[in-house]
Amino acid sequence: MAGSGFGERLAASIEATTPLCVGIDPSASLLSSWGLADDATGLEVMGRRVVEAVVNTAAAVKPQVAFFERHGAAGYVALERVLADAREAGLVVVADAKRGDIDSTMSAYADAWLGAGSPLEADAVTTTAYLGIGAMGNLVELARQGAKGIFVVVASSNSEGRTLQRAQTESGRRVEEELLAELAELNEGERAETAATTGSFGAVVGATRTAGELDLASLHGPFLVPGVGAQGATPDDVATIFAGCRPGTVLVNASRSVLGQGPTHEGLRNAARQLGDELAVALGATT
Amino acid sequence: MAGSGFGERLAASIEATTPLCVGIDPSASLLSSWGLADDATGLEVMGRRVVEAVVNTAAAVKPQVAFFERHGAAGYVALERVLADAREAGLVVVADAKRGDIDSTMSAYADAWLGAGSPLEADAVTTTAYLGIGAMGNLVELARQGAKGIFVVVASSNSEGRTLQRAQTESGRRVEEELLAELAELNEGERAETAATTGSFGAVVGATRTAGELDLASLHGPFLVPGVGAQGATPDDVATIFAGCRPGTVLVNASRSVLGQGPTHEGLRNAARQLGDELAVALGATT
Numbered sequence: 310m311a312g313s314g315f316g317e318r319l320a321a322s323i324e325a326t327t328p329l330c331v332g333i334d335p336s337a338s339l340l341s342s343w344g345l346a347d348d349a350t351g352l353e354v355m356g357r358r359v360v361e362a363v364v365n366t367a368a369a370v371k372p373q374v375a376f377f378e379r380h381g382a383a384g385y386v387a388l389e390r391v392l393a394d395a396r397e398a399g400l401v402v403v404a405d406a407k408r409g410d411i412d413s414t415m416s417a418y419a420d421a422w423l424g425a426g427s428p429l430e431a432d433a434v435t436t437t438a439y440l441g442i443g444a445m446g447n448l449v450e451l452a453r454q455g456a457k458g459i460f461v462v463v464a465s466s467n468s469e470g471r472t473l474q475r476a477q478t479e480s481g482r483r484v485e486e487e488l489l490a491e492l493a494e495l496n497e498g499e500r501a502e503t504a505a506t507t508g509s510f511g512a513v514v515g516a517t518r519t520a521g522e523l524d525l526a527s528l529h530g531p532f533l534v535p536g537v538g539a540q541g542a543t544p545d546d547v548a549t550i551f552a553g554c555r556p557g558t559v560l561v562n563a564s565r566s567v568l569g570q571g572p573t574h575e576g577l578r579n580a581a582r583q584l585g586d587e588l589a590v591a592l593g594a595t596t
Numbered sequence: 597m598a599g600s601g602f603g604e605r606l607a608a609s610i611e612a613t614t615p616l617c618v619g620i621d622p623s624a625s626l627l628s629s630w631g632l633a634d635d636a637t638g639l640e641v642m643g644r645r646v647v648e649a650v651v652n653t654a655a656a657v658k659p660q661v662a663f664f665e666r667h668g669a670a671g672y673v674a675l676e677r678v679l680a681d682a683r684e685a686g687l688v689v690v691a692d693a694k695r696g697d698i699d700s701t702m703s704a705y706a707d708a709w710l711g712a713g714s715p716l717e718a719d720a721v722t723t724t725a726y727l728g729i730g731a732m733g734n735l736v737e738l739a740r741q742g743a744k745g746i747f748v749v750v751a752s753s754n755s756e757g758r759t760l761q762r763a764q765t766e767s768g769r770r771v772e773e774e775l776l777a778e779l780a781e782l783n784e785g786e787r788a789e790t791a792a793t794t795g796s797f798g799a800v801v802g803a804t805r806t807a808g809e810l811d812l813a814s815l816h817g818p819f820l821v822p823g824v825g826a827q828g829a830t831p832d833d834v835a836t837i838f839a840g841c842r843p844g845t846v847l848v849n850a851s852r853s854v855l856g857q858g859p860t861h862e863g864l865r866n867a868a869r870q871l872g873d874e875l876a877v878a879l880g881a882t883t
Contacts, residue, residue, distance in 0.1 A: 375695070378705065378716070380715070381676055385672045389668055407695070408662070409696060414663075417666045420666045429665070438760070439724040439726045439749055439757060441758070444756040444757060469728025469731040472766065473726060473728065473765070473774070476765040477764045479762070483763075
C-alpha cells in the first residue's frame with residue numbers, strides 16, 4: 310500500500326513543515342557556548358532542547374552519534390532519551406551513525422538502529438558502503454519490513470573523499486553513480502511492491518556538489534543533504550543541484566547555523582523557522 | 597623514540613604470543629549456543645570469558661561493537677567492561693567500529709575510541725574511508741600523540757565491496773592502492789619522527805584476496821586480516837598473501853572458529869592455542 314514506507318513518511322513530514330533537518334551535534338565547543346557541561350547531562354539537555362524548539366518547523370532531526378559516543382555508555386543513555394523524545398514529538402529521526410559492515414555485523418547494526426523497540430530505535434540510519442551495498446542484506450530487509458529508511462553516503466560535501474567517490478568502476482561508471490544506481494534499484498523494487506511514489510533507500514549528497522554531476526532524479530528516493538550554512542552552500546544551491554527531484558525527497562541538514570542560535574528556545578526556533586522557510590521557498594520553486 | 601607507537605607495541609605482543617586476534621562477536625546465535633541470554637549480561641559474560649581464556653595466546657582481541665550496540669546503552673556498559681578487562685590483561689585491544697566521518701565528527705570518534713581515559717578507550721579502532729583519509733585529521737593526530745593505532749578497511753574479505761575497492765582513481769591507481777599509499781605515507785611520517793620500524797596506521801586486508809594484488813610490504817604498518825576460518829581462508833593463504841611483510845605486522849582475526857569452541861575456558865583456550873600456533877608457524881616460515 311502507498312504511504313507506508315519511510316520515503317513516503319518523510320515526504321509527508323516535509324510537506325507538513327519544511328525541508329529542514331536539524332543536526333543535533335553536541336560538540337564540546339557547542340556545549341560550552343550554551344553554558345552546558347561536556348558530559349552526558351549536557352548532551353541530553355542540548356538534544357532535548359533542540360527537539361522541543363524545532364517541532365512543527367523541521368521535518369526531521371539528525372543526532373550525530375559520534376558526539377554521544379564520546380561519553381561512552383552514559384552518552385548513549387542521553388542519546389536514547391533524545392531519540393525517544395524526538396520520535397514521540399513526531400519528528401522523523403535520522404541517526405547519523407555512518408555504520409558500514411557486512412553480513413551478521415550489519416544485521417546487528419540494523420537491529421540497533423532500525424529494530425522495533427530497540428533502545429536506539431530511529432526512523433532511518435546513515436551508512437557507508439565501502440564494503441558494498443550488496444553486503445548490507447538484512448539492513449535492507451529490516452528497512453522494508455519496518456517502514457524504516459537508510460541514507461548511504463554517495464557524494465560527500467567535503468573534498469577529501471572525492472578521489473574515491475569519482476573513481477571509475479569496471480562498468481565505466483563512477484563509484485558514486487554505481488551506488489546511486491544500486492539504491493535506485495532498491496527503490497524500484499519497493500515501489501513495485503508497495504505502489505509508493507518514493508522509496509526508502511536514500512543517498513547523502515552534499516550541497517557543495519556541482520549540478521548535473523549525478524542523475525539524481527533517477528533515485529526515486531530521499532536525499533539527505535549536508536553542506537548548507539557552515540560549509541558554504543545556500544538554499545538556492547540546493548535547488549539548483551536537486552532540480553527535477555520530487556518535492557519531499559530533499560531533506561537539507563543544518564546544524565551549526567541553528568544550534569549556534571541557542572541556547573534559548575526562541576533563538577533556536579527562529580533560526581530553524583527562517584532557514585526552513587528559505588529552503589521551502591527555494592525548493593518549492595524548482596521541484 | 598623507537599618502540600613507543602602502536603605498531604611497535606602490536607609487533608611486540610605478536611612476538612610474545614601469536615599473530616592471532618580473537619574477534620569478540622557476541623551475536624544472538626553465539627550467545628544462545630553458549631547458553632547465555634541475548635542481553636547486556638550475556639554480552640559481558642561472553643566478552644570477559646573470551647579475554648580470560650586467550651590471554652598469553654592471542655596478541656589481541658577485537659570486540660565487534662555492533663553486537664554491543666544492539667543492546668543500546670546497556671550493551672555499551674558491557675563493552676566498557678570488556679575493553680577495560682582486556683587492556684588490563686595486557687591484550688592489544690582493537691575496537692571494531694568501522695567509524696567513518698569527517699572533521700569534528702571524526703575527532704569525536706577519535707576521542708571516544710582512542711582518547712586517554714575515555715570509557716571506551718581501546719588501543720586501536722577500525723575505520724572506513726569513503727569520505728577520505730584526508731578528512732580524518734584529528735584521528736591521525738590522536739593516534740600519533742597517544743601511541744594508538746587505526747586500521748582502515750582497504751581490501752575487504754567479502755566480494756560485494758570489490759567493485760568500489762577496485763575502481764580506478766584519476767591517478768590510474770585503484771581505490772585500494774590509493775588508500776594503502778596514503779597509509780604508507782602516514783607511517784613514513786611517523787617512522788621518520790620516532791625511528792620506529794613499524795608505523796601505527798594499519799590496513800584491513802582480507803585473507804581471501806589474491807597474492808600480489810597489492811604491494812603490501814610498502815605499508816610499513818600493521819595489517820588486520822579477516823577471512824580465516826569461517827570465511828574459508830587458511831593460515832597458509834595468509835602467509836602467501838603477506839609474504840614479504842615484516843614479522844609482527846600481520847594480525848589475523850578469527851572469531852567463530854574460537855568462540856564456537858566455548859563456553860568452557862578449556863575449549864576456548866585450546867582453540868585459540870591451536871589456531872595461534874598454526875598462524876605463528878605459517879607466518880614465521882615466510883616473513
